[in-house]
Amino acid sequence: MEYIQVTKDNLENEHICCAISNNKDAQVSSKKAWLSERFDDGLVFLKSVERGKCFIEYIPAEKAWNPIEAEDYMYIDCLWVSGSLKGHGYSTDLLEACIADSKVKGKNGLCILAAAKKKPFLADPKYLAYKGFKVADEADNGIQLWYLPFSDDAKVPNFKACAKHPHIEKSGYVLYYTSQCPFNSKYVPILEETAKQEGISFKAIQITDRKTAQAAPTPITTYALFYNGDYVTNEQMNAKKFLKLVSKVGG
Structure with a gap:
């Protein structure tokens, strides 16, 4: 497999999203705007030259849009290989490229979000364990911070206090999200319209800066849904779901 790194120079010409083919789609423009603004923070987006779900996105943990403390670590936003590209070792290729790049940049290791049991849009814990990752910290909602240290004396990363006990003082459904995931530009408006039509209390809060993201009341900032203050899910949904x-939950 041949891979290509997306940069400011080639961003407009590259296919960057797993399931979107139209470069003029709102989801594509949203994701490309996100990437463009993060490149100066050291974000790396490495993907296969073939169209499909085969890429890794990572950034220095100090610049990550998550409430974590992981000094001198690299944080993996997303490692995704699926469809016909699964089963060929491409995940290993991408992860090894990230490891090599992170070591060159003097990082202490890698960290990534997962859970004890595989959850949608989070890394597979079995795969992480197979690759040598360990659990560094866990929030009350079961979201875990996994890490791969490059040395035995590397400091163990952790969640910030604001994310350890995910809860908010708001009633109804409240969704926190960022533009890191392109599908939010499609599905968040659908949920807003569905809730309006059905008389469901719903508020979407878009996180638009790193400072707010790093102080969020949830380990996951790309998509975190609460109901009456309690965390519900990170799974993106259409109207039916x-x-x-x-x-099931209420409201």
């Missing part, structure tokens, strides 16, 4: 969740 949202209404199914409401019928």
